[in-house]
Amino acid sequence: MTxxxxxxxxxxxxxxxxxxxxxxxxxxxERGQVLGFLGLNGAGKSTTMRMLAGVxxxxxxxxxxxxxxxxxxxxxxxQAIGYLPEQPPLYRELTVDEQLCxxxxxxxxxxxxxxxxxxRVKERCGLTDVGQRLTGNLSKGYRQRVGIAxxxxxxxxxxxxxxxxxxxxxxxxxxxxxLIRELxxxxxxxxxxxxxxxxxxxCTHVQIMRAGRLVFVGxxxxxxxxxxxxxxxxxxNAPSPVAELARLPGVARVEELGEGxxxxxxxxxxxxxxxxxxxxxxxxxxxxELTPEQMSLEQIFIELTLERETAE
Amino acid sequence: MIRVxxxxxxxxxFLSPLAWTLLGVSQALLAWIFIILVNDFQNVQGRLAGLExxxxxxxxxxxxxxxxxxxxxxxxxxxxxxxxxxxxxRTGTLDLLLSAPVSASQIVLGKYLGVLTFLLSMVALTALMxxxxxxxxxxxxxxxLAGLLxxxxxxASFAAAGLYLSSLTSQPLAAATATLGLLLAFWIVDAAxxxxxxxxxxxxxxxxxxxNDALLLGLVRSEDVAYYLLFSAAFLGLTIRRLxxxxxxx
Numbered sequence: 001m002t003x004x005x006x007x008x009x010x011x012x013x014x015x016x017x018x019x020x021x022x023x024x025x026x027x028x029x030e031r032g033q034v035l036g037f038l039g040l041n042g043a044g045k046s047t048t049m050r051m052l053a054g055v056x057x058x059x060x061x062x063x064x065x066x067x068x069x070x071x072x073x074x075x076x077x078x079q080a081i082g083y084l085p086e087q088p089p090l091y092r093e094l095t096v097d098e099q100l101c102x103x104x105x106x107x108x109x110x111x112x113x114x115x116x117x118x119x120r121v122k123e124r125c126g127l128t129d130v131g132q133r134l135t136g137n138l139s140k141g142y143r144q145r146v147g148i149a150x151x152x153x154x155x156x157x158x159x160x161x162x163x164x165x166x167x168x169x170x171x172x173x174x175x176x177x178x179l180i181r182e183l184x185x186x187x188x189x190x191x192x193x194x195x196x197x198x199x200x201x202x203c204t205h206v207q208i209m210r211a212g213r214l215v216f217v218g219x220x221x222x223x224x225x226x227x228x229x230x231x232x233x234x235x236x237n238a239p240s241p242v243a244e245l246a247r248l249p250g251v252a253r254v255e256e257l258g259e260g261x262x263x264x265x266x267x268x269x270x271x272x273x274x275x276x277x278x279x280x281x282x283x284x285x286x287x288x289e290l291t292p293e294q295m296s297l298e299q300i301f302i303e304l305t306l307e308r309e310t311a312e
Numbered sequence: 313m314i315r316v317x318x319x320x321x322x323x324x325x326f327l328s329p330l331a332w333t334l335l336g337v338s339q340a341l342l343a344w345i346f347i348i349l350v351n352d353f354q355n356v357q358g359r360l361a362g363l364e365x366x367x368x369x370x371x372x373x374x375x376x377x378x379x380x381x382x383x384x385x386x387x388x389x390x391x392x393x394x395x396x397x398x399x400x401x402r403t404g405t406l407d408l409l410l411s412a413p414v415s416a417s418q419i420v421l422g423k424y425l426g427v428l429t430f431l432l433s434m435v436a437l438t439a440l441m442x443x444x445x446x447x448x449x450x451x452x453x454x455x456x457l458a459g460l461l462x463x464x465x466x467x468a469s470f471a472a473a474g475l476y477l478s479s480l481t482s483q484p485l486a487a488a489t490a491t492l493g494l495l496l497a498f499w500i501v502d503a504a505x506x507x508x509x510x511x512x513x514x515x516x517x518x519x520x521x522x523x524n525d526a527l528l529l530g531l532v533r534s535e536d537v538a539y540y541l542l543f544s545a546a547f548l549g550l551t552i553r554r555l556x557x558x559x560x561x562x
Contacts, residue, residue: 046436047447050407052410053407053410054410054411054559054560055407055410055411056559057559074413074415075413075414075415076413078411078412078413079413083407083410085404085411086404087404087407088404089403089404089405089406089407089408090405091324091327091405092403093324094323094324094327098323100441102316102320103408105316105414106313106316106317106408106409106412106414107412107413108313108413150408178558270452291381
């Protein structure tokens with residue numbers, strides 16, 4: 001697949017009163033990417049997405065969507081976006097069919113095209129049975145699905161989904177994640193979430209925000225490489241040889257976990273395995289556990305979102 | 313695009329019990345007043361017959377009825393317009409409009425035309441009552457049409473003001489209260505100094521009902537029509553600006 005830039009964001013900033021909600025954020029989205037926006041609550045994910053969808057104007061910065069500048073050619077740019085806000089924008093008094101028809105017409109589809117598009121997205125989002133129900137009476141999961149269907153109606157190349165799986169049961173969550181992966185193959189998708197498994201399950205790329213800034217941008221596979229150090233879990237039947245363990249080459253820090261267990265922090269790629277075995281044999285430490293501990297995505301996430309706060 | 317938005321607005325109105333209640337209540341009250349007016353007219357009819365240039369049924373029944381209908385519109389329009397934007401902001405459906413490839417003026421005009429269509433149907437229903445008199449009396453059709461034009465222009469002005477105030481807040485009741493206050497202020501603004509017969513011409517010009525008086529007499533002056541059109545256009549312009557501002561302020 002040739003890479004084609006669908007969204008280009010340059011130095012986007014936005015203040016909310018005194019707080020800098022989004023601070024000089026730049027990134028791009030190519031066709032075929034599913035970009036996960038990750039961050040704690042209030043990190044600026046929703047604000048960024050609202051600006052991308054044209055609902056909120058940025059204070060500073062430029063957004064180009066599918067070749068059209070969002071400020072100079074809003075109509076063209078918005079035609080290329082399907083947006084699902086945090087709250088699915090549904091009129092309670094309309095049925096699912098009426099709601100979808102209205103949204104299709106609003107995006108410039110004529111009556112015949114609207115009907116076709118409705119049939120297509122209802123099939124895709126599992127809404128064929130609820131067409132006549134009022135959106136106000138639907139469960140949260142169905143409302144969310146109608147919201148996603150609504151974003152797909154005009155077949156936009158860019159999808160912006162703000163927390164698409166919130167409120168869904170596990171089965172629905174799985175279905176929606178599969179749907180997003182499928183959609184991402186032919187489009188560019190940006191989704192925000194604070195759930196890590198969601199990113200691992202659906203995204204090709206990940207972007208972590210903290211306090212309005214991007215602290216990590218890259219492919220999902222690159223994230224584990226960002227970790228500064230890894231650990232080795234060691235179990236010994238010996239009186240705490242903390243000092244000796246700390247003296248091993250490459251060991252940065254020793255953590256005593258009790259019951260003869262220790263965690264050795266060492267630099268990435270420099271595990272002191274052989275030296276440790278040597279010492280254990282020489283000192284008669286009776287080694288019974290030696291496990292390399294990979295930092296989980298969760299730990300990396302927490303490190304990236306929290307620990308830098310203290311560094312600043 | 314404007315038509316799509318207007319159609320949804322109108323549909324939303326007719327799907328809510330509020331609009332039907334307003335239609336029912338206003339029709340019931342106006343019908344009651346209509347009967348009283350017709351009854352009064354029958355009582356004085358004999359004495360009028362001897363007078364030269366006596367006022368006819370159009371002056372004694374239709375004009376007063378339309379005066380009351382104008383009051384009814386003044387009181388009921390805020391309840392209809394209060395939800396136009398504030399409800400959409402509260403429930404988040406405004407995001408759908410803002411992220412769709414439509415301009416702020418299309419959104420505003422669509423909503424305006426939607427609610428105006430509803431108000432004009434209310435005016436049309438009111439017009440049916442005097443039209444029923446045609447069965448047994450001669451009406452001055454010119455005066456009747458001028459009166460209807462006046463009511464329609466008043467409805468257009470009320471709706472525009474209500475639309476603007478609804479875009480200012482996300483609480484419908486606050487919007488309704490503010491609209492009622494604003495409309496009443498424009499209604500009584502000419503009362504300042506009127507007692508001495510020396511009301512400032514500016515205040516007199518600003519007054520909403522004054523421009524309707526000539527229309528009720530059957531006098532269609534471009535000055536009065538222009539006043540209502542300017543009034544509506546000003547508030548529509550403010551609403552469009554407000555919507556663009558919402559994007560900036562969040």
